[in-house]
Amino acid sequence: MHETVLIFAASFTALGIHGWGRDPSPTLFLVIGVFLGSAAWSPVMAAGSTLFKLELDSKKMRLMNRACGSLIAGIGLALGASAWMP
Helix, strand or coil, rough: CCCHHCCCCHHHHHHHCCCCCCCHHHHHHHHHHHHHHHHHHHHHHHHHHCCCCCCCEEEEEEEHHHHHHHHHHHHHHHHHHHHHHH
């Protein structure tokens, strides 16, 4: 849980969200959205896994792990490339 807070704090800083400023509404809505999204994530995942129980053998699990890993690596590469380009 603490890692999530640190990741969001770093993201807000990187995006230039440093405080309330003159109008607190956008920052307040952002914080509320992050809180609600974090609070909903675990129950949604638990309900989804219960509703969509799939029998995964090792071959299907390996395929799913590779697909998810490739997606995460692709997003990381895209973000890294965007950080280096003006």
